[in-house]
Amino acid sequence: MKIRGPLLLIAVGCVGLLIFRTLHASPGLHQTPVHRAVLGSTPLQANRLDPSADRIIPLNAQLEKIATGFTWTEGPVWLNNSLFFADITSNSIRRWTPDGRVTIFLQPSGYKGPDRYNGREPGSNGMTLDLSGSLTVAGHAQRDVYKFELLNPNATLILADTYKGKRLNSPNDLVYRADGSLYFTDPPYGLETQKDSDPKKQLTINGVYRIPQAATQKSGAPPARDSLQLLITDLPRPNGIAFSPDEKFLYVNNSEPKKIWMRYRLQSDGTLTDPHLLYDATADPRPGSPDGMKVDREGNIYSSGPGGLWIFSPEGKPLATISIPERVSNVAWGDADRKMLYITASTSVYRVHLQIPGASMPRGH
8 A cells, every 4th residue: 555645744744653662762761871970060260369369269260069959968978989978858868970870878867766756866977987998987877986887787885875975966077187086066966856945955054075096996896975975065066077187276166156167186195175166157137057177188178168168377367158059068089199179968969170189187177
Protein backbone atom coordinates (compact mmCIF):
# COMPACT_ATOMS: atom_id res chain seq x y z
CA MET A 1 0.00 0.00 0.00
CA LYS A 2 1.30 3.42 -0.91
CA ILE A 3 1.23 6.27 1.60
CA ARG A 4 0.12 9.45 -0.07
CA GLY A 5 -0.04 13.17 0.71
CA PRO A 6 -0.62 14.13 4.38
CA LEU A 7 -0.20 10.53 5.53
CA LEU A 8 3.34 10.47 4.10
CA LEU A 9 4.24 13.67 5.93
CA ILE A 10 2.89 12.26 9.20
CA ALA A 11 4.90 9.05 8.77
CA VAL A 12 8.13 10.93 8.05
CA GLY A 13 7.51 13.17 11.06
CA CYS A 14 6.99 10.22 13.39
CA VAL A 15 10.24 8.57 12.24
CA GLY A 16 12.09 11.83 12.81
CA LEU A 17 10.62 12.21 16.27
CA LEU A 18 11.65 8.64 17.10
CA ILE A 19 15.23 9.32 15.98
CA PHE A 20 15.37 12.57 17.99
CA ARG A 21 14.11 10.84 21.14
CA THR A 22 16.64 8.04 20.68
CA LEU A 23 19.52 10.48 20.32
CA HIS A 24 18.35 12.57 23.27
CA ALA A 25 17.12 9.74 25.46
CA SER A 26 16.21 10.26 29.08
CA PRO A 27 19.27 9.91 31.36
CA GLY A 28 17.35 7.46 33.48
CA LEU A 29 16.91 5.14 30.47
CA HIS A 30 20.04 5.20 28.36
CA GLN A 31 22.57 7.64 29.81
CA THR A 32 24.48 8.23 33.00
CA PRO A 33 22.95 11.22 34.85
CA VAL A 34 24.98 14.38 34.40
CA HIS A 35 26.21 15.96 37.65
CA ARG A 36 27.51 19.49 37.46
CA ALA A 37 30.41 20.35 39.77
CA VAL A 38 29.48 24.04 39.61
CA LEU A 39 25.83 25.06 39.62
CA GLY A 40 26.54 28.74 39.07
CA SER A 41 29.33 31.30 39.12
CA THR A 42 29.29 35.06 39.72
CA PRO A 43 32.00 37.68 40.25
CA LEU A 44 32.94 37.83 43.92
CA GLN A 45 31.54 40.87 45.73
CA ALA A 46 34.34 41.85 48.13
CA ASN A 47 34.71 45.01 50.16
CA ARG A 48 38.46 45.44 50.50
CA LEU A 49 38.98 47.34 53.74
CA ASP A 50 42.79 47.18 53.73
CA PRO A 51 45.38 47.05 50.93
CA SER A 52 46.59 43.69 52.22
CA ALA A 53 43.30 42.16 51.08
CA ASP A 54 44.69 42.16 47.54
CA ARG A 55 47.22 39.53 48.61
CA ILE A 56 44.32 37.32 49.74
CA ILE A 57 41.53 37.86 47.22
CA PRO A 58 42.26 37.70 43.47
CA LEU A 59 40.97 40.67 41.50
CA ASN A 60 38.98 38.38 39.22
CA ALA A 61 37.75 35.99 41.95
CA GLN A 62 34.54 34.07 41.28
CA LEU A 63 32.00 32.83 43.80
CA GLU A 64 30.80 29.38 42.78
CA LYS A 65 27.71 27.57 44.04
CA ILE A 66 28.39 23.83 44.14
CA ALA A 67 25.38 22.40 46.00
CA THR A 68 21.92 23.56 47.01
CA GLY A 69 18.49 22.38 48.13
CA PHE A 70 19.19 22.09 51.84
CA THR A 71 17.89 24.03 54.84
CA TRP A 72 20.80 24.89 57.16
CA THR A 73 24.22 23.69 56.05
CA GLU A 74 27.10 23.67 58.53
CA GLY A 75 30.38 22.08 59.60
CA PRO A 76 32.29 21.70 56.30
CA VAL A 77 35.53 19.72 56.26
CA TRP A 78 37.69 18.46 53.36
CA LEU A 79 38.55 14.76 53.52
CA ASN A 80 39.44 12.13 50.90
CA ASN A 81 38.96 14.54 47.99
CA SER A 82 35.42 15.24 49.21
CA LEU A 83 33.63 17.92 51.17
CA PHE A 84 31.68 16.63 54.14
CA PHE A 85 29.08 18.97 55.61
CA ALA A 86 26.07 18.83 57.89
CA ASP A 87 22.52 19.62 56.89
CA ILE A 88 21.33 20.20 60.43
CA THR A 89 17.60 20.40 59.78
CA SER A 90 17.52 17.03 58.00
CA ASN A 91 19.67 15.47 60.76
CA SER A 92 22.32 14.32 58.31
CA ILE A 93 25.93 14.55 57.18
CA ARG A 94 26.34 14.90 53.41
CA ARG A 95 29.29 14.21 51.13
CA TRP A 96 30.00 16.31 48.04
CA THR A 97 32.45 15.02 45.43
CA PRO A 98 34.11 17.03 42.63
CA ASP A 99 31.80 15.48 40.01
CA GLY A 100 28.93 17.35 41.68
CA ARG A 101 27.31 14.41 43.42
CA VAL A 102 25.90 14.86 46.92
CA THR A 103 25.19 11.73 48.92
CA ILE A 104 24.09 11.04 52.48
CA PHE A 105 27.00 9.82 54.60
CA LEU A 106 25.07 9.51 57.87
CA GLN A 107 21.45 9.97 58.90
CA PRO A 108 20.58 10.55 61.66
CA SER A 109 23.77 12.35 62.60
CA GLY A 110 22.46 14.10 65.73
CA TYR A 111 19.32 13.46 67.75
CA LYS A 112 18.37 9.78 68.08
CA GLY A 113 16.12 9.86 71.15
CA PRO A 114 12.88 7.88 71.47
CA ASP A 115 10.73 11.00 71.75
CA ARG A 116 9.89 13.44 68.97
CA TYR A 117 12.41 16.27 68.62
CA ASN A 118 10.47 19.53 68.58
CA GLY A 119 13.32 21.93 67.89
CA ARG A 120 14.78 23.56 64.80
CA GLU A 121 18.17 21.83 64.68
CA PRO A 122 18.08 18.05 65.25
CA GLY A 123 21.32 17.26 63.43
CA SER A 124 25.05 17.38 64.08
CA ASN A 125 27.09 20.55 63.63
CA GLY A 126 30.80 21.38 63.23
CA MET A 127 33.36 18.82 62.03
CA THR A 128 37.13 18.56 62.05
CA LEU A 129 39.94 16.00 61.65
CA ASP A 130 42.26 14.58 64.27
CA LEU A 131 45.99 14.04 63.72
CA SER A 132 45.37 10.74 61.91
CA GLY A 133 42.61 12.17 59.72
CA SER A 134 39.66 10.72 61.64
CA LEU A 135 36.47 12.70 61.15
CA THR A 136 35.36 14.23 64.45
CA VAL A 137 31.89 15.69 64.96
CA ALA A 138 30.15 18.11 67.30
CA GLY A 139 26.98 16.15 67.98
CA HIS A 140 24.81 19.25 68.56
CA ALA A 141 21.32 17.81 69.23
CA GLN A 142 22.94 14.51 70.23
CA ARG A 143 24.68 16.50 73.00
CA ASP A 144 28.09 14.89 72.65
CA VAL A 145 31.32 14.89 70.67
CA TYR A 146 32.13 11.80 68.61
CA LYS A 147 34.47 10.61 65.89
CA PHE A 148 34.39 7.97 63.19
CA GLU A 149 36.78 5.07 63.13
CA LEU A 150 38.10 4.45 59.61
CA LEU A 151 35.35 6.70 58.22
CA ASN A 152 32.78 4.00 58.96
CA PRO A 153 29.39 5.60 59.69
CA ASN A 154 28.50 2.56 61.80
CA ALA A 155 31.61 2.78 64.01
CA THR A 156 31.71 5.89 66.18
CA LEU A 157 33.59 6.67 69.37
CA ILE A 158 32.11 9.07 71.95
CA LEU A 159 34.76 11.53 73.16
CA ALA A 160 32.65 13.66 75.54
CA ASP A 161 29.03 13.73 76.68
CA THR A 162 28.92 15.06 80.26
CA TYR A 163 30.69 17.49 82.55
CA LYS A 164 30.70 16.68 86.26
CA GLY A 165 27.78 14.32 85.79
CA LYS A 166 25.61 16.75 83.80
CA ARG A 167 24.88 16.43 80.11
CA LEU A 168 26.57 18.83 77.75
CA ASN A 169 24.32 21.46 76.17
CA SER A 170 24.90 20.87 72.46
CA PRO A 171 28.52 20.86 71.23
CA ASN A 172 28.75 23.26 68.31
CA ASP A 173 32.24 23.53 66.82
CA LEU A 174 35.65 22.04 67.54
CA VAL A 175 39.36 22.06 66.72
CA TYR A 176 42.34 19.84 67.53
CA ARG A 177 45.65 21.01 68.89
CA ALA A 178 48.86 19.35 67.66
CA ASP A 179 49.22 17.48 70.99
CA GLY A 180 45.98 15.59 70.26
CA SER A 181 43.76 17.50 72.64
CA LEU A 182 40.39 18.72 71.36
CA TYR A 183 38.74 22.06 72.13
CA PHE A 184 35.01 22.61 71.59
CA THR A 185 32.25 25.14 72.20
CA ASP A 186 28.97 24.24 73.90
CA PRO A 187 26.12 26.75 73.44
CA PRO A 188 22.45 25.64 73.69
CA TYR A 189 21.54 25.86 69.98
CA GLY A 190 20.93 22.11 69.67
CA LEU A 191 18.34 22.11 72.46
CA GLU A 192 14.73 22.33 71.39
CA THR A 193 14.14 25.92 72.56
CA GLN A 194 17.78 27.05 72.08
CA LYS A 195 17.43 28.97 75.35
CA ASP A 196 19.17 28.83 78.72
CA SER A 197 15.75 28.12 80.25
CA ASP A 198 15.27 24.96 78.20
CA PRO A 199 13.95 22.27 80.58
CA LYS A 200 16.50 19.75 79.29
CA LYS A 201 19.50 22.02 79.87
CA GLN A 202 21.48 20.67 82.84
CA LEU A 203 24.50 23.00 82.87
CA THR A 204 24.13 26.60 83.94
CA ILE A 205 26.98 27.81 81.72
CA ASN A 206 27.69 27.72 77.98
CA GLY A 207 31.33 26.80 78.04
CA VAL A 208 34.43 26.09 76.03
CA TYR A 209 36.02 22.75 76.91
CA ARG A 210 39.18 20.74 76.36
CA ILE A 211 39.47 16.95 76.00
CA PRO A 212 43.17 16.31 76.83
CA GLN A 213 43.66 12.93 75.08
CA ALA A 214 40.94 12.99 72.45
CA ALA A 215 43.14 11.84 69.56
CA THR A 216 44.43 8.79 71.42
CA GLN A 217 41.23 7.49 73.00
CA LYS A 218 41.15 3.73 72.47
CA SER A 219 38.55 2.09 70.28
CA GLY A 220 35.55 1.00 72.34
CA ALA A 221 36.64 3.01 75.40
CA PRO A 222 34.11 5.24 77.17
CA PRO A 223 34.68 9.00 77.29
CA ALA A 224 37.32 10.19 79.77
CA ARG A 225 34.66 12.15 81.62
CA ASP A 226 36.78 12.97 84.66
CA SER A 227 39.47 14.64 82.56
CA LEU A 228 37.19 17.01 80.63
CA GLN A 229 38.34 20.58 81.35
CA LEU A 230 36.13 23.67 81.38
CA LEU A 231 38.21 26.60 80.12
CA ILE A 232 35.84 29.51 79.36
CA THR A 233 32.62 30.33 81.21
CA ASP A 234 31.84 33.98 80.48
CA LEU A 235 30.70 33.87 76.84
CA PRO A 236 26.90 33.64 76.59
CA ARG A 237 26.95 31.97 73.15
CA PRO A 238 30.44 30.62 72.27
CA ASN A 239 30.45 29.33 68.72
CA GLY A 240 33.33 29.23 66.21
CA ILE A 241 36.78 28.13 67.35
CA ALA A 242 40.26 27.98 65.74
CA PHE A 243 43.97 28.05 66.61
CA SER A 244 46.55 30.43 65.24
CA PRO A 245 49.02 28.55 62.98
CA ASP A 246 51.72 28.57 65.70
CA GLU A 247 49.17 27.55 68.36
CA LYS A 248 50.10 30.46 70.58
CA PHE A 249 46.48 31.66 70.53
CA LEU A 250 42.99 30.23 70.51
CA TYR A 251 40.25 32.23 68.81
CA VAL A 252 36.64 31.90 69.97
CA ASN A 253 33.74 33.96 68.73
CA ASN A 254 30.38 34.69 70.35
CA SER A 255 27.15 34.86 68.35
CA GLU A 256 24.78 36.82 70.59
CA PRO A 257 23.77 39.13 72.15
CA LYS A 258 27.21 40.60 71.46
CA LYS A 259 28.77 39.71 68.12
CA ILE A 260 32.41 39.46 69.11
CA TRP A 261 35.66 37.63 68.36
CA MET A 262 37.96 36.80 71.29
CA ARG A 263 41.63 35.75 71.48
CA TYR A 264 43.19 33.72 74.32
CA ARG A 265 46.83 32.94 74.98
CA LEU A 266 47.51 29.21 75.09
CA GLN A 267 49.62 27.87 77.96
CA SER A 268 51.84 24.78 77.79
CA ASP A 269 49.34 22.74 79.82
CA GLY A 270 46.52 23.58 77.41
CA THR A 271 44.80 26.17 79.59
CA LEU A 272 43.99 29.70 78.44
CA THR A 273 44.97 33.14 79.76
CA ASP A 274 44.89 36.80 78.71
CA PRO A 275 41.45 37.09 77.11
CA HIS A 276 41.52 39.85 74.51
CA LEU A 277 38.68 41.33 72.44
CA LEU A 278 39.72 41.14 68.78
CA TYR A 279 36.67 42.74 67.23
CA ASP A 280 33.10 43.76 68.09
CA ALA A 281 30.49 43.79 65.30
CA THR A 282 27.47 44.11 67.57
CA ALA A 283 26.45 47.42 66.01
CA ASP A 284 26.37 45.94 62.48
CA PRO A 285 22.66 45.51 61.63
CA ARG A 286 23.11 43.16 58.68
CA PRO A 287 21.86 39.56 58.95
CA GLY A 288 24.39 37.06 60.27
CA SER A 289 26.53 36.52 63.34
CA PRO A 290 29.99 35.26 64.25
CA ASP A 291 29.91 31.51 63.69
CA GLY A 292 32.35 29.05 62.16
CA MET A 293 35.90 30.22 61.43
CA LYS A 294 39.27 29.05 60.13
CA VAL A 295 42.74 30.59 59.64
CA ASP A 296 45.17 30.66 56.75
CA ARG A 297 48.89 29.90 56.74
CA GLU A 298 49.75 33.51 57.59
CA GLY A 299 47.33 33.65 60.51
CA ASN A 300 44.51 35.62 58.91
CA ILE A 301 41.07 34.71 60.27
CA TYR A 302 38.07 33.83 58.08
CA SER A 303 34.71 33.86 59.82
CA SER A 304 31.02 34.17 59.20
CA GLY A 305 29.61 37.46 60.41
CA PRO A 306 27.06 40.17 59.63
CA GLY A 307 26.54 40.40 55.89
CA GLY A 308 28.57 37.33 54.91
CA LEU A 309 32.22 36.34 55.33
CA TRP A 310 34.76 38.44 57.27
CA ILE A 311 38.55 38.33 56.97
CA PHE A 312 40.67 39.64 59.87
CA SER A 313 44.39 40.04 60.41
CA PRO A 314 45.84 38.02 63.33
CA GLU A 315 45.54 41.21 65.40
CA GLY A 316 41.81 41.53 64.66
CA LYS A 317 41.95 44.25 61.99
CA PRO A 318 39.18 43.80 59.39
CA LEU A 319 40.82 43.26 56.01
CA ALA A 320 37.77 42.50 53.88
CA THR A 321 34.18 41.40 53.90
CA ILE A 322 32.71 39.15 51.22
CA SER A 323 29.03 39.26 50.37
CA ILE A 324 27.36 35.85 50.13
CA PRO A 325 23.80 35.48 48.80
CA GLU A 326 22.73 33.54 51.90
CA ARG A 327 23.48 33.63 55.62
CA VAL A 328 26.91 32.10 56.23
CA SER A 329 27.43 29.45 58.91
CA ASN A 330 30.97 28.12 58.46
CA VAL A 331 33.99 27.70 56.19
CA ALA A 332 36.67 25.11 55.39
CA TRP A 333 39.86 24.87 53.36
CA GLY A 334 39.95 22.27 50.60
CA ASP A 335 41.44 20.97 47.36
CA ALA A 336 45.05 19.94 46.85
CA ASP A 337 46.49 23.43 47.21
CA ARG A 338 44.28 24.28 50.23
CA LYS A 339 43.50 27.64 48.64
CA MET A 340 39.87 26.82 47.95
CA LEU A 341 37.61 28.16 50.69
CA TYR A 342 34.33 26.25 50.96
CA ILE A 343 31.43 28.17 52.51
CA THR A 344 28.28 26.67 53.99
CA ALA A 345 25.39 29.15 53.84
CA SER A 346 21.77 28.33 54.65
CA THR A 347 20.43 26.26 51.72
CA SER A 348 23.65 26.00 49.75
CA VAL A 349 27.39 25.43 49.64
CA TYR A 350 29.69 27.90 47.87
CA ARG A 351 33.42 28.16 47.22
CA VAL A 352 36.02 30.73 46.20
CA HIS A 353 39.66 30.23 45.23
CA LEU A 354 41.97 32.52 47.22
CA GLN A 355 45.70 33.26 47.12
CA ILE A 356 46.94 32.19 50.58
CA PRO A 357 46.51 28.53 51.55
CA GLY A 358 44.80 27.41 54.71
CA ALA A 359 46.84 26.64 57.81
CA SER A 360 48.33 23.17 57.99
CA MET A 361 46.19 20.50 59.60
CA PRO A 362 45.21 19.84 62.31
CA ARG A 363 45.57 23.49 63.25
CA GLY A 364 42.83 25.70 61.85
CA HIS A 365 41.58 23.57 58.98
